Each structure stands twice: as structure tokens, then as C-alpha cells.
Amino acid sequence: MQHTPRPSTTGAPLEQLAAHARLSIGADRAEQIAAQVDQITALIDQLDALDLGEAPPATAFDARWE
Amino acid sequence: MQPYQLTALQAAEELRTKRLSPVELVDSVLDRIEAVEPQIGAFTLVTAEQARRAAEHAAAEIAAGRYLGPLHGLTVGVKDLVETAGIATTSSSRSRHDYVPAQDAAIVRRLQSAGAIMVGKTHTHEFAFGVITPTTRNPWNTDHIPGGSSGGSGAALAAGMCHLAVGTDTGGSIRIPSALNGVVGLKPTYGRVSRTGIASLSWSLDHVGPLARTVGDAAAMLQAVAGYDRSDPASVDVPVGDYSAGLQRGVSGLTVGVPTNYFFDNIDPEVETAVRAGIATLQRLGATVREVELPWAAAYMPAEYAIMLPEASAYHQRRLRERGEAIGEDVRVLLEVGELINAPDYIKGLRARTLIQDGWRDLFAQGLDLIAAPTVPNVAARVGQLTFDGAQPEPVITSYVRASAPGNLTGLPAASVPCGFSASGLPIGLQLIGRPFDEATVLRAAAAYENTNEQAGAVPRIG
Numbered sequence: 066m067q068h069t070p071r072p073s074t075t076g077a078p079l080e081q082l083a084a085h086a087r088l089s090i091g092a093d094r095a096e097q098i099a100a101q102v103d104q105i106t107a108l109i110d111q112l113d114a115l116d117l118g119e120a121p122p123a124t125a126f127d128a129r130w131e
Numbered sequence: 132m133q134p135y136q137l138t139a140l141q142a143a144e145e146l147r148t149k150r151l152s153p154v155e156l157v158d159s160v161l162d163r164i165e166a167v168e169p170q171i172g173a174f175t176l177v178t179a180e181q182a183r184r185a186a187e188h189a190a191a192e193i194a195a196g197r198y199l200g201p202l203h204g205l206t207v208g209v210k211d212l213v214e215t216a217g218i219a220t221t222s223s224s225r226s227r228h229d230y231v232p233a234q235d236a237a238i239v240r241r242l243q244s245a246g247a248i249m250v251g252k253t254h255t256h257e258f259a260f261g262v263i264t265p266t267t268r269n270p271w272n273t274d275h276i277p278g279g280s281s282g283g284s285g286a287a288l289a290a291g292m293c294h295l296a297v298g299t300d301t302g303g304s305i306r307i308p309s310a311l312n313g314v315v316g317l318k319p320t321y322g323r324v325s326r327t328g329i330a331s332l333s334w335s336l337d338h339v340g341p342l343a344r345t346v347g348d349a350a351a352m353l354q355a356v357a358g359y360d361r362s363d364p365a366s367v368d369v370p371v372g373d374y375s376a377g378l379q380r381g382v383s384g385l386t387v388g389v390p391t392n393y394f395f396d397n398i399d400p401e402v403e404t405a406v407r408a409g410i411a412t413l414q415r416l417g418a419t420v421r422e423v424e425l426p427w428a429a430a431y432m433p434a435e436y437a438i439m440l441p442e443a444s445a446y447h448q449r450r451l452r453e454r455g456e457a458i459g460e461d462v463r464v465l466l467e468v469g470e471l472i473n474a475p476d477y478i479k480g481l482r483a484r485t486l487i488q489d490g491w492r493d494l495f496a497q498g499l500d501l502i503a504a505p506t507v508p509n510v511a512a513r514v515g516q517l518t519f520d521g522a523q524p525e526p527v528i529t530s531y532v533r534a535s536a537p538g539n540l541t542g543l544p545a546a547s548v549p550c551g552f553s554a555s556g557l558p559i560g561l562q563l564i565g566r567p568f569d570e571a572t573v574l575r576a577a578a579a580y581e582n583t584n585e586q587a588g589a590v591p592r593i594g
Binding site for chain 1: 335364427429430432433434436437440451452464465467468470471472476478479480481482483484485486488
């Protein structure tokens with residue numbers, strides 16, 4: 066699957082993302098947070114290289130009550 | 132030798148045979164805390180009064196012939212992420228300074244049932260979300276960090292301020308401070324020890340387990356805390372083995388895989404030399420050693436972060452909004468970033484984890500009993516140091532978590548055992564990773580190596 070590169074979140078994109086998450090981020094901290102968001106999403110996007118096929122998520126749920 | 136200097140099992144033998152009383156032992160440890168805690172800063176709170184009361188009770192019980200076993204009367208430090216009834220549990224965060232739980236965490240109840248005596252709550256990197264533990268210093272050199280997040284537990288043990296300690300491990304937080312402080316740490320298999328009553332960092336990756344000054348001490352503590360607990364949804368109902376019985380069996384017949392990729396990338400040459408010498412020692416002791424290539428290595432750090440960050444942000448969602456300004460900037464930023472990761476990307480991390488688990492299962496199916504690797508690629512950073520200037524400069528947190536993440540993602544039991552010192556006198560750790568719920572083999576190999584280490588269990592001079 067081809068993935069479109071993510072744009073930087075610096076500036077207005079971070080404001081919109083934070084608003085959507087109902088998160089208040091002061092203007093004095095926005096630049097630092099945007100840089101971290103870009104860096105960590107770039108790291109996570111390395112998972113795009115995997116062919117996940119039918120691999121289910123590694124979560125579990127036990128329906129027993131006891 | 133002062134009682135605080137004894138290993139846990141040495142002290143236990145003194146207590147069992149009544150050559151030493153729990154009161155004398157606790158007094159020795161509390162005196163040691165008073166002497167060195169100002170330089171180390173391992174504790175959020177020292178519970179001296181409660182410890183003395185518990186010691187008097189233990190002394191009476193042992194005198195009456197009601198000896199509970201090897202932990203009875205021993206001192207333990209409990210990471211401040213772990214709930215203790217009626218005793219502040221702050222997670223080393225100003226945002227949680229006023230939290231006093233009504234109940235003990237499951238692991239605390241098990242330790243109490245075994246007769247262990249808590250001497251205090253140990254510092255964590257705030258909410259376990261970091262590897263520095265900035266409140267605390269490394270007893271081997273107080274210009275250096277103790278690592279984290281269970282930095283208080285690692286430093287307290289190394290400094291002789293407790294005989295055993297509780298740590299948690301989501302991205303290396305038991306193993307990193309164990310390596311950096313020259314003590315033994317065991318991250319048990321995911322599901323082996325209940326996490327009920329412990330503040331979460333990432334439900335999918337959190338583990339809790341022992342830190343100790345020797346492998347035998349860690350095995351005795353694991354014995355007391357391992358077991359099924361329905362209240363932890365990750366707990367698995369697998370029988371608990373005897374973790375001490377095989378410690379002197381040696382490594383003959385075991386096959387140890389040494390990774391050709393990933394773990395030795397961008398490593399301090401001194402660390403590599405010490406770790407490879409440790410592996411050569413296992414071979415000399417009778418283990419078969421062979422090179423292996425780890426599967427899906429490029430996915431470890433992306434999957435670790437894809438899972439850990441959104442889960443941490445979910446756990447702290449209300450706190451971030453109501454008390455965000457009381458959370459340290461490094462942790463606050465990570466919690467904010469986690470809020471902005473899309474759910475499909477989080478689930479992609481969980482799906483990658485499935486591939487990683489399958490890949491490691493297939494790797495072990497080639498006849499392996501253990502993987503041996505460096506616990507971390509660098510020794511303890513200097514206080515304030517942000518980056519290791521190796522062949523490729525790397526942030527301190529990335530370096531430490533990189534070598535730890537495979538153990539969290541696979542959930543496999545992983546121990547750190549001291550394997551020497553750098554020229555500057557800082558400890559180095561050898562990591563041993565085993566099959567699911569096979570802590571016994573991990574401990575067996577760690578003990579075999581430890582038996583060759585004359586400095587095992589040593590307490591450094593401080594100051």
C-alpha cells in the first residue's frame with residue numbers, strides 16, 4: 066500500500082489536531098510539541114513497510130467472569 | 132559486614148537461624164538510608180516507623196516458630212507507582228502528590244504475606260514514562276543517572292538501602308536500572324505477576340517484577356509474587372515453578388542465541404566487550420552458543436511507541452487536562468503526542484506485535500533456550516546528558532529503550548545480570564531472554580554466570 070507522506074504539524078495543523086482531541090496547547094509550547102509529533106509519527110510510520118496480511122492485533126479479552 | 136550489606140538470602144539464613152533478628156536487620160537498613168539517602172535520593176518516602184513495627188512483629192513470629200520462608204523479615208523498597216494502603220503513592224509526580232490509596236497492590240499483598248518489610252517507596256521517572264529518574268543518583272558514581280524508570284529501586288538496592296525491590300517494566304524499566312546500578316533485575320513473562328494496583332503506563336506492555344543484588348535473591352522474590360490473579364486481565368493461569376531449585380544446575384545442555392543484528396548496533400565498545408566476554412563465559416561453562424538473526428527488528432521501536440504512547444495518553448487523559456501543569460515537561464509532551472496518534476496507527480502497532488511474537492516463536496523453535504544480548508548499549512549517562520555520542524549520536528532514551536523493547540513486545544522473560552564495569556567504574560549488564568514462562572531457565576543461566584563474578588552482590592562505597 067502506498068502512503069502519502071504526512072505534512073508537518075507545525076502551526077495550524079497542530080492547532081486543529083489538538084482542538085479535535087479537545088486538548089489545550091499553549092502557543093509557547095506548540096512548536097516543541099509539533100516537532101515531537103512529527104518525529105514520533107515518522108517513527109511509527111515505519112510500520113507501513115510491514116505486510117500485516119491477516120495479522121490480528123495482539124489484544125486479548127477473557128469473557129469468563131471468574 | 133553490616134546486616135544491610137548481606138544479600139537477601141544471606142540475611143534470610145541469619146534470620147531463619149535466629150543469629151540475627153528482623154529488628155537488627157531493619158535498624159541496619161534504616162541507619163544506612165539515613166547515612167546515604169541524602170546523596171542518592173532513592174526514596175519518595177521512608178516508612179521507618181511502619182518498618183520498625185513490622186520488624187518487631189516478624190521477630191515475635193520467628194521467635195514463636197512461625198517462620199514464613201526466605202522473605203520473612205527482609206527489607207523491600209516498593210516503586211512509588213505501586214499502591215500501598217494508607218501510604219502516599221505519588222508516581223513521583225507533583226500532579227499526584229496527594230494520592231493515598233485505600234488498598235495495597237497485589238504484589239504488595241504477596242510480599243506482605245511472605246513476611247517482607249517495606250522500608251519505603253522508591254522514586255520512579257514520573258509515571259514510569261522515562262529512563263532518567265531525575266530525582267535520584269547512581270550509587271557507583273553520583274555524577275551519573277540511575278536509569279529508569281525504576282531508578283529509585285535500582286539505586287536503593289545498589290546502595291544497600293533495601294535487600295529487595297519492586298520495579299515495573301514497559302520499555303525496560305526494570306532491566307535498565309538493574310544494568311546501570313549493577314544489580315539483578317527480572318522482567319517476568321507478561322502475565323506471570325499481577326499488576327493490579329499499579330499505575331499503568333501501557334496496559335499492553337506493562338510488567339512488574341523483582342530487582343535484587345543476586346540472582347538467587349531475585350528468584351526468591353519471584354517465587355513469592357508470581358501467580359494467577361483474575362483481577363489483572365493480562366494474568367495467565369500457568370502453574371508457578373520452583374525458581375530456586377535449578378539455580379546451581381549450570382548451563383550445560385542450553386543453547387544460547389547471540390543476535391547478529393539489532394542489539395549490538397551503535398553500542399559502546401566497552402559494553403560490547405564485556406557482554407561478549409559474558410557470553411563466552413556461558414560457552415566455557417557448557418552452553419552451546421550460536422549466532423541468530425532476529426526477525427522484524429526494524430519494527431521494534433515503531434511498534435513500542437505506537438502502542439505505548441496512545442495507551443499512556445488514554446490512562447492520563449483526565450489528569451493531563453486537569454493537572455497538566457503539574458506534570459514534568461518531558462512527560463507532558465509525550466502524553467500530548469499520544470493524544471494525536473490515530474487509532475488505526477495504534478492498532479497497526481498491535482498487529483505488528485503479533486508478527487514479532489510469531490517471529491520470535493519461530494526463532495526459538497530452532498532449538499534455542501535463551502537469547503543473550505546487552506541489557507543496554509551504553510553505561511549510565513551523566514546527569515543532564517541527553518545524547519550518547521557514539522558512532523551515530525543517539526538520544527539516551529532511545530539507546531536504552533531500543534535494547535529493552537523486544538522483551539516488552541514479545542512478553543518474554545528477560546533478566547539483566549551484572550557482567551563487569553567500564554574503565555570509569557560504571558556497571559554493565561548482560562541481558563538473557565527466555566521462552567514464555569520459563570523464568571527458571573533465565574535465572575539458571577544468570578546464576579551460572581553470576582557464580583563466576585566475584586563482585587556479585589557488592590555494595591559500592593558512596594561519596
